[in-house]
Amino acid sequence: MRRIGVGLLGLGTVGTGVCQALKNNRDVIVKRTETLLEIESILVRNPEKKRLVEEVQDRITTDFEQVLRADIQVVVEAIGGLDPARTYVEKALEAGCHVVTANKELIAKHGAELEWLARRRGVRLLFEASVGGGIPVLGTVQHLLKSNRIHRITGILNGTTNYILTRMEEEEAPFERVLADAQEKGYAEADPAADVEGFDVAYKLAILGRLVFEAEVPVSRIPRRGIREITPEQLRLCRRLGYTIKLLAQGEQYREEGPVSLQVGPALLPLSHPLAPVKGVYNAVHLEADVVQDVTLIGQGAGEQPTASAVVEDLCNLFRMPAAPGLSPSRDSFLLPSDDDGGPRFVYLEAGEPLQISSPAELCRRLQKIGLAVDGAVIHPEDGCRGLGLIFRRWDPSYPPILLAELGLEGVRLSTLPVQDLPFTRELSAAQAGIPG
Amino acid sequence: MRRIGVGLLGLGTVGTGVCQALKNNRDVIVKRTETLLEIESILVRNPEKKRLVEEVQDRITTDFEQVLRADIQVVVEAIGGLDPARTYVEKALEAGCHVVTANKELIAKHGAELEWLARRRGVRLLFEASVGGGIPVLGTVQHLLKSNRIHRITGILNGTTNYILTRMEEEEAPFERVLADAQEKGYAEADPAADVEGFDVAYKLAILGRLVFEAEVPVSRIPRRGIREITPEQLRLCRRLGYTIKLLAQGEQYREEGPVSLQVGPALLPLSHPLAPVKGVYNAVHLEADVVQDVTLIGQGAGEQPTASAVVEDLCNLFRMPAAPGLSPSRDSFLLPSDDDGGPRFVYLEAGEPLQISSPAELCRRLQKIGLAVDGAVIHPEDGCRGLGLIFRRWDPSYPPILLAELGLEGVRLSTLPVQDLPFTRELSAAQAGIPG
Ligand SMILES: NC(=O)c1ccc[n+]([C@@H]2O[C@H](COP(=O)([O-])OP(=O)(O)OC[C@H]3O[C@@H](n4cnc5c(N)ncnc54)[C@H](OP(=O)(O)O)[C@@H]3O)[C@@H](O)[C@H]2O)c1
Ligand SMILES: NC(=O)c1ccc[n+]([C@@H]2O[C@H](COP(=O)([O-])OP(=O)(O)OC[C@H]3O[C@@H](n4cnc5c(N)ncnc54)[C@H](OP(=O)(O)O)[C@@H]3O)[C@@H](O)[C@H]2O)c1
Numbered sequence: 036m037r038r039i040g041v042g043l044l045g046l047g048t049v050g051t052g053v054c055q056a057l058k059n060n061r062d063v064i065v066k067r068t069e070t071l072l073e074i075e076s077i078l079v080r081n082p083e084k085k086r087l088v089e090e091v092q093d094r095i096t097t098d099f100e101q102v103l104r105a106d107i108q109v110v111v112e113a114i115g116g117l118d119p120a121r122t123y124v125e126k127a128l129e130a131g132c133h134v135v136t137a138n139k140e141l142i143a144k145h146g147a148e149l150e151w152l153a154r155r156r157g158v159r160l161l162f163e164a165s166v167g168g169g170i171p172v173l174g175t176v177q178h179l180l181k182s183n184r185i186h187r188i189t190g191i192l193n194g195t196t197n198y199i200l201t202r203m204e205e206e207e208a209p210f211e212r213v214l215a216d217a218q219e220k221g222y223a224e225a226d227p228a229a230d231v232e233g234f235d236v237a238y239k240l241a242i243l244g245r246l247v248f249e250a251e252v253p254v255s256r257i258p259r260r261g262i263r264e265i266t267p268e269q270l271r272l273c274r275r276l277g278y279t280i281k282l283l284a285q286g287e288q289y290r291e292e293g294p295v296s297l298q299v300g301p302a303l304l305p306l307s308h309p310l311a312p313v314k315g316v317y318n319a320v321h322l323e324a325d326v327v328q329d330v331t332l333i334g335q336g337a338g339e340q341p342t343a344s345a346v347v348e349d350l351c352n353l354f355r356m357p358a359a360p361g362l363s364p365s366r367d368s369f370l371l372p373s374d375d376d377g378g379p380r381f382v383y384l385e386a387g388e389p390l391q392i393s394s395p396a397e398l399c400r401r402l403q404k405i406g407l408a409v410d411g412a413v414i415h416p417e418d419g420c421r422g423l424g425l426i427f428r429r430w431d432p433s434y435p436p437i438l439l440a441e442l443g444l445e446g447v448r449l450s451t452l453p454v455q456d457l458p459f460t461r462e463l464s465a466a467q468a469g470i471p472g
Numbered sequence: 473m474r475r476i477g478v479g480l481l482g483l484g485t486v487g488t489g490v491c492q493a494l495k496n497n498r499d500v501i502v503k504r505t506e507t508l509l510e511i512e513s514i515l516v517r518n519p520e521k522k523r524l525v526e527e528v529q530d531r532i533t534t535d536f537e538q539v540l541r542a543d544i545q546v547v548v549e550a551i552g553g554l555d556p557a558r559t560y561v562e563k564a565l566e567a568g569c570h571v572v573t574a575n576k577e578l579i580a581k582h583g584a585e586l587e588w589l590a591r592r593r594g595v596r597l598l599f600e601a602s603v604g605g606g607i608p609v610l611g612t613v614q615h616l617l618k619s620n621r622i623h624r625i626t627g628i629l630n631g632t633t634n635y636i637l638t639r640m641e642e643e644e645a646p647f648e649r650v651l652a653d654a655q656e657k658g659y660a661e662a663d664p665a666a667d668v669e670g671f672d673v674a675y676k677l678a679i680l681g682r683l684v685f686e687a688e689v690p691v692s693r694i695p696r697r698g699i700r701e702i703t704p705e706q707l708r709l710c711r712r713l714g715y716t717i718k719l720l721a722q723g724e725q726y727r728e729e730g731p732v733s734l735q736v737g738p739a740l741l742p743l744s745h746p747l748a749p750v751k752g753v754y755n756a757v758h759l760e761a762d763v764v765q766d767v768t769l770i771g772q773g774a775g776e777q778p779t780a781s782a783v784v785e786d787l788c789n790l791f792r793m794p795a796a797p798g799l800s801p802s803r804d805s806f807l808l809p810s811d812d813d814g815g816p817r818f819v820y821l822e823a824g825e826p827l828q829i830s831s832p833a834e835l836c837r838r839l840q841k842i843g844l845a846v847d848g849a850v851i852h853p854e855d856g857c858r859g860l861g862l863i864f865r866r867w868d869p870s871y872p873p874i875l876l877a878e879l880g881l882e883g884v885r886l887s888t889l890p891v892q893d894l895p896f897t898r899e900l901s902a903a904q905a906g907i908p909g
Contacts, residue, residue: 056763060619063728067618067796169764171616178615178793179608181504182497182784291500309770312749326493327606327781331770333746344764347619355794356615359504 036065037354040075042102042132044123045113046086046095049137049164050077052343053111054088060347068351076105078114078123099123103130109353111346112136121145128152128160135349137164137342143238143254146245159358161349166239167192167318169341170334171348176247176322177359183324184291185247189455190284192239194316194336195223195230196262200280200301201314204270210263222316232261233282233299240284240297246359247322248288250295250368258372260300264450268415269383272424275413278303278381279311283455294369296376303381303426303454321458329458379410379454380430382438384423386447390414392423405441407434426454473502474791477512479539479569481560482550483523483532486574486601487514489780490548491525497784505788513542515551515560536560540567546790548783549573558582565589565597572786574601574779580675580691583682596795598786603676604629604755606778607771608785613684613759614796620761621728622684626892627721629676631753631773632660632667633699637717637738638751641707647700659753669698670719670736677721677734683796684759685725687732687805695809697737701887705852706820709861712850715740715818716748720892731806733813740818740863740891758895766895816847816891817867819875821860823884827851829860842878844871863891 041057043050057064057072065071077095086092096102099119102110103126110127112134114120120141127134128149136142142149142162153160163173167190176185191197195217202213214231217223229235237257244250262282273280283302288295304311309331313319318336323329335341392398395412402409408428415422423442427434435449478494480487494501494509502508514532523529533539536556539547540563547564549571551557557578564571565586573579579586579599590597600610604627613622628634632654639650651668654660666672674694681687699719710717720739725732741748746768750756755773760766772778829835832849839846845865852859860879864871872886 056619060621060763063621064619170767171612174616175608175612178789179611179785180781182493182501182788183781184497184500307751309749312746314744324781326497326784327778328772328775330607331768333768333770335765338765340762341764344617344620344761347763348616351619352615357792 036069036071038071038073039109039350039354040105040107041072041350042105042107042110042127043074043077043113044099044102044110044120045115046077046079046091047113048339049113049342049346050111051087052339053113053346054091056340056343056347058088058090064347064351068355070351070354072347072350075107076102078102099126103127103132107132109133109135109350111350112138112141113346114138115140117141117144124149125152128156128158131156131158133158133160133353135161135346135353137162137346139165139235139238139242143241146242147251159353161353162242163349164342164345166242167320167332168194168334168336168338169344170318170320170332170336171345172243172320172332173246174348174352175330175332178356180322180324180327180330183326185322185324186288187323187458188243188247188284188286188320189310190239190243190320191281191310191313191318192236192284192320192336193230193282194318195227196236196282197313197318198222198316199231200262200265200270200282203265203267204274204279207267207271209267210265231263233259236282236284236299240286240299243284244286244295244297248286248295249292250288250297250370252295252297252368252370256370258298258300262301265301268385268422269424269452272383272413272415272422273303273381274306276381276411276424276426277306278454279306280304280452281310281313283310285455289371294371296371301452303452305455305457308455308457323458376453377429377431379456380427381452381454382425382427383450383452384425384442384444384447386423386444390423390442390444401441402438405437407438473506473508475508475510476546476787476791477542477544478509478787479542479544479547479564480511480514480550481536481539481547481557482552483514483516483528484550485776486550486779486783487548488524489776490550490783491528493777493780493784495525495527501784501788505792507788507791509784509787512544513539515539536563540564540569544569546570546572546787548787549575549578550783551575552577554578554581561586562589565593565595568593568595570595570597570790572598572783572790574599574783576602576672576675576679580678583679584688596790598790599679600786601779601782603679604757604769604771605631605773605775606781607755607757607769607773608782609680609757609769610683611785611789612767612769615793617759617761617764617767620763622759622761623725624760624895625680625684625721625723625757626747627676627680627757628718628747628750628755629673629721629757629773630667630719631755632664633719634750634755635659635753636668637699637702637707637719640702640704641711641716644704644708646704647702668700670696673719673721673736677723677736680721681723681732681734685723685732686729687725687734687807689732689734689805689807693807695735695737699738702738705822705859706861706889709820709850709852709859710740710818711743713818713848713861713863714743715863715891716743717741717889718747718750720747722892726808731808733808738889740889742892742894745892745894760895813890814866814868816893817864818889818891819862819864820887820889821862821879821881821884823860823881827860827879827881838878839875842874844875
């Protein structure tokens with residue numbers, strides 16, 4: 036049996052979960068991996084704070100160098116943020132320690148350099164917990180689908196925003212009210228920007244893009260929209276059209292080593308899409324690949340225990356699983372612009388006065404007549420026909436003035452959201468199974 | 473780079489898919505695993521048959537010994553059935569070849585002995601394709617959740633029956649008609665027993681039981697019910713009560729190395745259960761574990777390409793991933809009886825004449841009064857109240873006569889189906905997210 040010393044940086048949500056899992060599941064880990072993982076030293080900021088796991092109290096320090104001097108082969112970074120996490124991870128790698136981290140921001144922004152450094156030092160850098168919490172997304176891609184060319188990846192990667200959208204849809208409640216309640220309950224941070232503006236998802240998508248498409252794309256170049264502008268009316272109209280709205284991470288690659296498109300933002304999903312039923316704080320990833328067709332993974336994307344699971348699995352895998360082949364750090368990725376990509380689009384209009392429309396079907400016919408291909412229309416029922424939702428089969432930035440002129444509207448707020456197609460294989464099997472739409 | 477010679481047994485659906493994937497994705501496999509997988513010899517029954525993959529024509533033989541004499545390190549078994557597949561696999565292992573197989577019946581019935589043989593010969597036996605087709609279920613359990621204690625596993629593991637149930641529910645069509653149509657379309661075999669009677673699922677559950685719970689349970693001891701008796705009326709009543717019916721593989725273990733319960737049969741799933749939206753030919757597995765909480769995997773459980781993906785991934789993993797620790801073959805598993813387990817249960821009654829019930833709520837009250845805890849009741853609407861569905865919170869085999877007496881019914885067909893609880897963590901997050909029941 037191998038004995039591995041672990042230095043833990045941070046004893047917050049994730050760090051505490053890791054201590055607990057290593058303690059409670061020591062027997063399983065030993066039996067299945069023949070490895071004894073022992074925490075030798077723990078770095079915190081405030082040495083006075085009362086800790087939940089009492090038996091590690093004697094190993095707590097505020098001096099990073101003391102962690103490195105302990106008898107360790109691995110450093111687990113669970114501090115978060117760029118500074119000082121980055122410096123500590125670099126120093127650990129330089130010192131010849133493997134590193135396991137849950138830090139999406141660090142890996143999204145500096146993952147390539149850090150991996151390079153790890154490679155030079157002959158150690159490993161693993162970060163399963165950084166994407167999708169407990170869901171073993173990165174492991175699945177790297178170890179269980181490696182003979183597949185994955186060409187599309189769609190994810191619900193932020194539990195806070197999925198929780199908010201779920202409640203907005205089910206309670207028909209406005210964003211601000213649900214957010215405030217989520218903050219009160221501890222599901223959203225006091226400063227919710229990282230979640231609701233999509234930064235957190237963009238970090239995760241950057242990591243997935245590197246791993247799945249071998250595309251090194253700076254986070255700042257990933258088009259990103261948040262969910263602040265989504266209204267319960269939009270959610271209701273979408274549902275009547277057969278869709279739901281989710282904050283999605285979307286990545287696509289056009290042939291191997293070809294250009295990629297990455298984007299983060301709210302989008303419509305057909306209700307028969309495998310990600311549509313993913314509710315509340317759950318996360319999920321949908322992968323489309325050439326041999327396996329499509330695979331969906333669903334689970335808890337955050338929280339003490341699920342996140343700890345991912346960290347501890349990484350700890351076990353460090354000494355068992357083969358390293359993924361490295362990316363050449365000089366690789367240039369061609370990022371396609373993602374807006375107005377000519378795909379299907381949901382258009383939402385809110386008129387100041389009742390619209391002169393007798394029925395959605397009539398409206399579709401009228402628009403079709405002037406050359407706008409509309410797949411569905413729905414009118415806000417309780418509103419004297421002031422709200423209007425339309426699904427365009429193909430969208431073009433030149434459409435809004437045509438559309439507004441045809442409807443005889445001026446100065447009306449028109450907002451659009453992309454619509455995610457049903458995966459090809461789903462369309463087939465939905466048709467085969469007689470499942471409508 | 474390593475070069476690995478592969479001997480392929482069978483060139484039907486799976487064999488053809490494997491040939492094609494190895495050809496089309498050779499570049500990806502070489503790049504990611506530094507292994508060149510080359511098919512050296514292919515065993516078939518009928519040498520005259522025209523084959524879809526032309527370039528392998530010259531390697532086709534009808535003589536198994538010739539396959540073993542080729543320059544191979546691995547045998548892929550894609551013949552199916554017990555005989556001669558079992559003999560061939562044994563001979564291949566004896567000859568020091570690794571074996572990859574898609575054969576659930578073989579692994580369910582003789583997996584333990586074959587693994588033992590492989591171990592003695594210092595080779596590996598992998599069978600990812602045998603459970604869930606393309607979904608990497610076994611890999612996830614063995615390599616990505618190994619620090620977790622999995623205590624419950626629920627699966628939709630047969631595409632044919634899920635397709636039939638989906639269509640029965642969506643078209644309100646009877647079993648026999650949908651089956652006939654599925655047979656015509658090639659989704660169901662001419663002899664559908666293996667699928668609709670649940671044998672196929674029982675094989676897969678036996679394999680999962682061994683892997684997940686280390687429980688060696690003979691297939692014949694797994695309680696098994698098929699879907700022949702499910703009616704569109706039952707499906708409709710269930711949906712109105714907030715449930716769907718799926719053919720489920722259910723496995724549970726009561727503490728580590730503790731007794732297990734395994735069973736196959738139709739069961740009710742709450743509509744908010746992660747497996748409820750899995751439709752058509754899709755398969756899925758839901759795992760509940762102590763650290764990660766719950767993970768759901770969804771994908772295509774059969775078909776040339778998805779199944780080939782699993783076989784080829786196994787081929788890549790043979791030389792990369794660590795072997796799972798072996799089960800002691802003498803291990804005795806304590807299988808709990810699964811019927812009448814006191815859990816929640818759906819009861820369906822079809823009376824010959826209209827029932828004297830004014831409303832479901834009144835009925836619930838009446839039954840509660842005589843000590844039967846009923847969670848929900850629904851009455852068949854278009855039938856002068858002849859069909860009746862009830863959800864009992866706890867079921868007891870002594871209930872039927874009490875129930876029938878209370879309703880003033882005699883000689884009425886009463887059928888019951890178990891109800892799968894919502895996973896605990898789901899219940900929590902559903903409540904948190906304001907998702908009803
Ligand atoms: N929470 C989740 O569910 C989750 C899920 C996936 C990924 N992650 C990622 O995991 C990481 C940690 O998150 P968390 O939620 O565990 O954070 P947290 O609860 O805020 O804990 C942070 C810990 O780091 C310590 N720390 C902070 N600054 C430090 C410094 N300068 N020097 C030494 N120690 C310092 C804190 O010490 P004190 O205790 O003394 O204050 C605390 O123990 C982040 O990268 C996060 O994105 C979290
Ligand atoms: N089909 C799926 O989607 C799927 C999914 C998961 C697992 N599986 C499993 O994969 C295995 C193969 O299934 P399949 O659908 O590919 O079967 P299949 O299409 O019927 O093909 C069977 C192949 O084996 C050959 N064969 C049969 N008996 C033989 C014998 N005695 N000696 C030599 N060759 C023999 C046949 O030869 P000829 O071509 O000359 O007739 C044929 O090429 C089964 O265990 C099945 O349960 C299948």
